[in-house]
Amino acid sequence: MDIHQILRVVNVIVFCVCFVNGYITYIAIRLPLQGEMSAPGSPWPHPKELNSTTQTLSLDMADFEIGSNVIGCDVIEKGIARHKAMLGFGHKDDTLHAVEDLQIHVENTSCQAYPYLGMDESYTLEADQHATLRANSIWGVLRGLETFSQLVYTTATGQARINKTSIVDEPRFAHRGIMLDTARHFIPLPVLLKNLDAMSYNKFNVFHWHIVDDQSFPYQSIRFPGLSHKGAYSPVHVYSQTDIKTVVEYARLRGIRVIVEFDTPGHTQSWGKFDRDLLTPCWHNGHKGEAEYNRHGEYELMNPMLNSTFTFLEELFSEVTSVFPDDYVHLGMDEAYHYCWASNPDVRAFLTNVLGLNASDFSGLEQYYIRRVLDIVSKTHKKTIIWEDPIEKGLKADKDVLVEVWRNEQNWTNNMEEVIQRGYSAILSSCWYLNYISYGQDWRQYYSCDPHHFNGTTQEKARVVGGEACVWSEYIDATNLLSRLWPRASAVAERLWSPGHINNTDDASFRLDQQRCRMVRRGIPAEPILNGFCGDYDLGMETEAVQPSNICTNTATTVPKSNIVLTVIGVSVLLQTVRILRVD
């Protein structure tokens, strides 16, 4: 098939297949798109093995069941209900055989309480008249249900279709995360939940919650309510304990771990609004508590000289590790600039008199601080993650401390090699700072970054447990988080889930376009990746007073455009959020 033919096919398909499909286009003839068009109903991220046929089945939701051999497990029951709702678009086609049921067979039917690092997410899927989803654990079922719901598409006349397909799938990396910073801007609860939805559509399994920072302290502590009372932007810019339970539960039902980060010893100015003594007094011009601009503030960095600092941290982390059930807690430990410590004569005295170190060994002081915090947290039986900085400064920590590599966006391989060669396991985020934006298809650079593309042995590479797309929120809040993150983070999702050889960006663009339209249809305002449109639906095109049951049921054929009663941007968002609050 030469390029002329391909382009004609593209044009034909544009007006033949609708709904959850996207149609990227360029000035179609002069500048044709590169890469291989994807079939409708192509899943994202790409499964490990996918055998798709052109044999097409119909789907009639009135006559379709999902059954499972797991009894009384809310993860499975609510997962099935969620995906049945997502499948509820399109109508049957009596000229085709229909897929009548999907039977789920789980090897280990235990309803595990929470997802965890290394949980078994593998599954096999046979899409046929009697479809079968097999998995070893309930977490694999969730991933398989997501894939199944992505295989379904509709025709131009609104008929639901699924092609006979065989899939064998498992993730390439165990840790596939999104890091959100909720301190530079507060991200309201409904947006966090919608982001968890989007994560589940892309098989992410970790929400790394960078919950506090210099700018604000929105975490409402039980033991120390003054932290948010004084440190939050305002009384309403706070995550209550109820909010946090809602997030953790919403994530659990989607097989997503919530790893909270309380970043110290730097990035803690908001903590000082609660208790200034938690921070080190900085000196300038012979005065205590005076800032030297562009070097240090009046008070900053946790104060390692006072035992009260560590007592406080012990109490705080004791609370935090019970509020967040995941096995891991993230301790930050990045960007501990030493200017403030160096300005303080008491710190220098402490270094020599108490620690027996050189008076200017601030790295030694940093390590002293970190080791004490690691000891505190180890008493809670949690495992820990830290940013790479202290390791590069020579910190010796237990080898089960996970190290997150974030420096050198373009040239992170040296950083990764150093961390790995020192014997640690690692998470990569350097190349995936999605808050940085540039014009055009920057998803391609995220897609091209591979956590294994560094010099190391097979054993060493096996110590890379995954990666995270990071969103620092200097310029991000509820107004733009979801549209900025999606579908750019989807590129990271496929890199972390799919085999490394699935790496052709041109081919991927067609599937990514489908995936972004799928997300739009499901209420995520994922931005476009190029000229084009989403089937017969784009955000803002709801054309009647929509009831919750109408989600995914509007089609151009059934709803005349002239019937505008309530045309609303974000009705999907509204409805989805109403549903969210039931925490199904």
Place this chain on the structure above:
Amino acid sequence: MDIHQILRVVNVIVFCVCFVNGYITYIAIRLPLQGEMSAPGSPWPHPKELNSTTQTLSLDMADFEIGSNVIGCDVIEKGIARHKAMLGFGHKDDTLHAVEDLQIHVENTSCQAYPYLGMDESYTLEADQHATLRANSIWGVLRGLETFSQLVYTTATGQARINKTSIVDEPRFAHRGIMLDTARHFIPLPVLLKNLDAMSYNKFNVFHWHIVDDQSFPYQSIRFPGLSHKGAYSPVHVYSQTDIKTVVEYARLRGIRVIVEFDTPGHTQSWGKFDRDLLTPCWHNGHKGEAEYNRHGEYELMNPMLNSTFTFLEELFSEVTSVFPDDYVHLGMDEAYHYCWASNPDVRAFLTNVLGLNASDFSGLEQYYIRRVLDIVSKTHKKTIIWEDPIEKGLKADKDVLVEVWRNEQNWTNNMEEVIQRGYSAILSSCWYLNYISYGQDWRQYYSCDPHHFNGTTQEKARVVGGEACVWSEYIDATNLLSRLWPRASAVAERLWSPGHINNTDDASFRLDQQRCRMVRRGIPAEPILNGFCGDYDLGMETEAVQPSNICTNTATTVPKSNIVLTVIGVSVLLQTVRILRVD
């Protein structure tokens, strides 16, 4: 006041003044913000003359009237109703005198049908116990009402306040536009209307509607319904005549002109789906209608050899100029690449045999085409705007053709000088292509671009009638348009409205932050410009089942956060849109 004191004041203000104010912050002490903090209730764009006092009045909406000497003019009546609704937040403070009424005095009480280039938008405003707004025309009243509603703010305890203020104001430039491309992506009607809201909050007065292009033809023609039937992305990606009337009416009530663009002879591939003969057959390898990739398509550029092309255009523009009431129509005429014409032997014969030109004088052919189209449109008694390209290629046109300078983003001054020196009036958009994005505060570069910063006499500079922020929609649709455009376009708004000496970006950042929070409160998802928050409200933080009457009435003090019944992203959007559809 030294920097320490300023920063303490900043911190105090953060927790004292709420609501429509924004609080940008940096890691507050180590990296302080530059510039002068703005008082609460600072208007954007900055008025020509603003005398604000610290004498504060209360506002009690139950006991506040807006009266006018204009009878039976919907622009005034609906404008007053709109602004009263926007003022309906905060409660009274009995310890202060209240502003009791705002009396509007218009010199020319004529209820002019449509806004127009050069309409009188000047006004004076005295905010006092009996406030007064004086204007020469109804359009000045709209601008003054907008300013008045921006002067009102609330305290931390929810009390509505306005400082005694005197304002003398008028725009620096007459043409202050936003150009939206609705062809690369379809932008649904509700989003267009919300964008008109945002424009009115920033005193823009032109919506330049780039309605069709190569990629799609969403304009539903009365005379040629096949244009959108064949050329739109899908049957629902279409602007009906009703939709267009809605847009024009919604804009009129806000003093915004709608200038439609039908761009020819290039950018017309979607037209060819309706009638291929409208386009020129391109030749390649001796075959007619064959593409040469990266040079030309199979058919492109309007066909200037056929009289039927011009007959068609005459009928189309006859319709278009009656559908869009503005005095101007935009004819495009940009980027007419000659490859296709050059490939076609019939074109070369036409050049010599019919036009008597050199067989390779494709610029001559382009000018022949443009002059015929200008003649056609002049018969409709419309004035015309074209992009700069043909003028630079030597086109001689009537001097009342307005020329839009768009080339050379960073070095547009030569382009402007050429257009102006050839005797034309101009609109600047080169430095305001807001679809291009970069990380951080790129609004500062837009703010720093001044349409008068080129070499020219005072008379020449007076021929710059204004500017436009352009949004080409390769990567933009309903998911991200509003958050990407606002508040970045606000920077352009101030440059075009306010005196040229209001140009300190550091000072502006505080007022822009207020303006962005004002927009968020009014339902525009304007993105943040730096770390911080909006008073006691950010998008996504609605905390009860909101009724339309609740717009701008939720405060932290009256609505406990625990009362979450319906927490919704974009409820404001929903409610605003419900209101929109009444076209008030």
